Amino acid sequence: MTDMLRVGVIGAGVMGRDHARLLATEVSGARLTAIADINLDGAREVAERHGAEAVFSTGEELIASGLVDAVVIASPDHLHAGTTLAAMDAGLAVLCEKPLAPTVEEALEVAERHAALARPLVSVGFMRRFDPGYVALRKRLDSGVDGRLLMTHSVHRNVEAYPGSPSSATITNSAVHEIDILPWLTRTPIAEVLWTAGRTTSLLPERHDPQLLLLKDADGVLHSVSMQVHARYGYDVRCELVCERASVELPNPPSLNDAEPLIVSADLTRGAAYAADWRPRFETAYRRELTAWVQASLAGTVPEEAATIDEALTTTKIAHALVASMNDGGWVTVAG
Amino acid sequence: MTDMLRVGVIGAGVMGRDHARLLATEVSGARLTAIADINLDGAREVAERHGAEAVFSTGEELIASGLVDAVVIASPDHLHAGTTLAAMDAGLAVLCEKPLAPTVEEALEVAERHAALARPLVSVGFMRRFDPGYVALRKRLDSGVDGRLLMTHSVHRNVEAYPGSPSSATITNSAVHEIDILPWLTRTPIAEVLWTAGRTTSLLPERHDPQLLLLKDADGVLHSVSMQVHARYGYDVRCELVCERASVELPNPPSLNDAEPLIVSADLTRGAAYAADWRPRFETAYRRELTAWVQASLAGTVPEEAATIDEALTTTKIAHALVASMNDGGWVTVAG
Amino acid sequence: MTDMLRVGVIGAGVMGRDHARLLATEVSGARLTAIADINLDGAREVAERHGAEAVFSTGEELIASGLVDAVVIASPDHLHAGTTLAAMDAGLAVLCEKPLAPTVEEALEVAERHAALARPLVSVGFMRRFDPGYVALRKRLDSGVDGRLLMTHSVHRNVEAYPGSPSSATITNSAVHEIDILPWLTRTPIAEVLWTAGRTTSLLPERHDPQLLLLKDADGVLHSVSMQVHARYGYDVRCELVCERASVELPNPPSLNDAEPLIVSADLTRGAAYAADWRPRFETAYRRELTAWVQASLAGTVPEEAATIDEALTTTKIAHALVASMNDGGWVTVAG
């Protein structure tokens, strides 16, 4: 069928498995056809779970197989650049997990060879750009309703980091998400940076944790980013925009309200938006309902969790008992 | 292709359009092939937007067309039962928007004819069963960690109801969601009900608003449901489970945290869960990123919002400037 | 001195000790002069801690002593009416803890004899009328800004009730606070009531818990009150006013913001007020600072927690170091 994209996932680790699951079950228009991992058993397990046809031990073999139109690269970081170049040479669409490359030199080489292509093939997986919270922050900034942006404060905390990585890994592995998203939010490049830190945790030897990063952009906006990779208490990402007339924050805990999942402080009030109707509130429910129904229908059955006709009939009976109570008063027994 | 479900949507109103959009763009395994609406122009608009092949002015024609394996019924309520029966006769899978039928009699007839089928074909669209919040409430109840459930308090408020509907429509149109979800949460049927109300709003003539519904289940658990269809301030759905050792609530505003999107009051603390890592926090972002990438790749381009190679390269440069500041101290200018 | 009220506290239990402490340390214009308790050692302990001059084993002796202008009655409930009458006969001002009497008959007798006095002497200790949250709710209702009140939902939960009390004690001991405050909020009397309940906790034998109380007032406003005296998880009091155009709630956790300690849902936003300046935010801090300073000054010293001159000098030095950094750039060492 012409309108289905055949996708291969390269790397069957934590991120690769997650991408494969989403592609196979939650994404429209894609067909997961191949998995590659140096651990072939791991690749086979993912392929079987999600109905992919083929497995390979290297990304290069998968790319050369003719079974894919596009690849998601979720292999170890040092392989990203090489695999991306191979996929580019084969003319495949690429979604490469961050980082594009561990060094500036390698990233630069990929960028230069990509620039020479007739049309762009590669995207890099900084996924926050698709998060409803960050999308709403950007839209709010674009609106100008709060005056000009003056300063931002971000927090990025992971539960646990394994010993052995240097202090710089906090920047190159974790803070890169902040480094990507802040200029994306503001549409303004970062001009200069300052690293600072104080006392370090006793729980993670040989790595400075937490760290405080300052980034100043070309318009003079100052960004502070509080990084902690071994925070123990939970995965916690926060962002506050300090504007001339308001402060706007991502909520904590994060919100599902697609209408505007933000905490806005303005006009002597700190508030969160209500949806105007049920659709943004239950968007996820509708999507999962349809997904479960499509999968069950393909399997010749009905989704286990969906309401059956008999349950819907019971619901109608209870509703009618309530109407009877409204009309006649008093407790009404529901008909069996 | 054998593993794609050909779906027709019957009804191109608010809900029908939303189902069509989700099926075409956010649901894996489905192909939207036909739309039916008595307003053929409306059907055509939806079909064109989402690439469906055919339009019909009635559900019956769509069902008879041979173009669909399954139908979503989102037509006016009084047509639900008839269209469901027609689809059942044609052997199609059905997702019927609630209510199955406006009267107990019609619902009963559909239920009886469905019971005579060799295998189930019909599900009814009480979508809350797929909402992460209600799913988490049910899982929590099943765990028994808070002791037995004793009482529940729900709130269901719509922004606006149009004049003309009777007070009973609050029950049959809106409260049915509560009537469906409460016994689903508790796995226990409702035994008796009491309707009550007090002062009514002056803003919605001829309809009693708000109303307070009491439902008692077969285990004696008492459910209170505060309904208000003309609440003006926002769409607001709340649910609290009062257990022997804890109170558990849906958060307000609603939460995206799939790990456990609940507010739990227990042991002298009122708390919300943190995710243990980034995946539940950014599940939506990953899904949307992959969806945008698949669509763009099919169109021979890259997704507009995704990070380009040049942006990824810039991110690497900023990261390296921060590492330089870490090593040498002071502000570091980002290389151009 | 003519403008100091000599107060005796009758009853040295939990509430009596708390009233004595507040009168001695946090209330202006009062002098705690006498304590009465059948347990004379308990009375002596309280008297010594707070500098009261005399102790008595009965309220009647304290009233007759000539040492008090006013009494707080915090003895066991069945003594309230008798002691109140004795104090009235002696012409003393009375603050009687709730309930005024356990039976309607006794309360009626006290009310009738009080009505015959030349001027009122007795107040009853329903303290919620002085809570910033309830005061703000009432003020908001009076303003009419949210339209007419239609319905209210309250929650009242205690951590633990001791076995032995009957189910009616939930009403007469605990729910009386709700029964007092709801008509006070609305300025409208309660006309009729309905008690209901469902499954009861297994943790408190012989008492129905939780209970759901419905009260309807003379204007038709319906109040629901969810009572649970053995909730285990925490002391939790909530109140929501459902109006024609907004919902207004006490915050959870409770707020200190005297400007408007409420959560207001209106105009598609759920919000809390910010103070306009530092005074409401730090009202408690200023009050406690002055109290500590007055007590320390009376004792010929300075309050332990207050900033000393040397600390204030250090603060100035740090401020000047920051100004130097502002002017000259870079880190500045604070002068020793």
Next chain:
Amino acid sequence: MTDMLRVGVIGAGVMGRDHARLLATEVSGARLTAIADINLDGAREVAERHGAEAVFSTGEELIASGLVDAVVIASPDHLHAGTTLAAMDAGLAVLCEKPLAPTVEEALEVAERHAALARPLVSVGFMRRFDPGYVALRKRLDSGVDGRLLMTHSVHRNVEAYPGSPSSATITNSAVHEIDILPWLTRTPIAEVLWTAGRTTSLLPERHDPQLLLLKDADGVLHSVSMQVHARYGYDVRCELVCERASVELPNPPSLNDAEPLIVSADLTRGAAYAADWRPRFETAYRRELTAWVQASLAGTVPEEAATIDEALTTTKIAHALVASMNDGGWVTVAG
């Protein structure tokens, strides 16, 4: 009477009036006897409202009057040092509003002369040390339960600053509260500081706003302080302690819960404490109730807002109607 402190307030501006009000109505053990202000009419107005006996046009006259044992200094900043010295010479207890002096030199002179006294006389009004939130933060740090403190993040925002003050006033007038409280929380002195800022608001000409202050203490703990004196949206003070195993924050909006008015993130949960019983929840209500009752009793009446005997009687009647409903079922009319 020997145990009442005669207090004079010097300065009848915003802060002086507030101190006078609190001393006269909310503080035990004090008698407000004199007010001084160069604007004698303003001084008279405050004196009359709160029953002070005398007014003076200068602090020196008030100090020399023999009418006070202690003074609160709330005059313009440049007068603080001189008036403090005069009060010290007269042997009076002093609570001096911050700053002690505008310059290090003047503060140093006062400190040196104070050090030579036989006993301390002067406290400086950094009131946050008495705020329940900061007190709870310090107690939590002292407990060590969250591991060592690593970093802190504070926010301090005022609604409005008047043009004309220099950028340094943000530090010397506003940030001094942060500079005082941070080493008080940690019991560790500040060692070095860094001032930084980025884009400045267009709404406050000639002053850099916002500013970001970094303070590092003698143990290496790094404090970031985000200052904004013209934030427009509300008065907002925040503080977060980043520890080895938890993050602890002041709640926003601020909380009344004296048991522990903090937001604690630990063990994959973000939580706030419930009180264990009603006393911390209603501490403010009890205090205000007693204060109103004492004042009314001194005036020969009962407090307007307190429950009357008739209201208490009605409460008892409603409670009995609910018990009747419990026993007999159905709605029960409240006896007239």
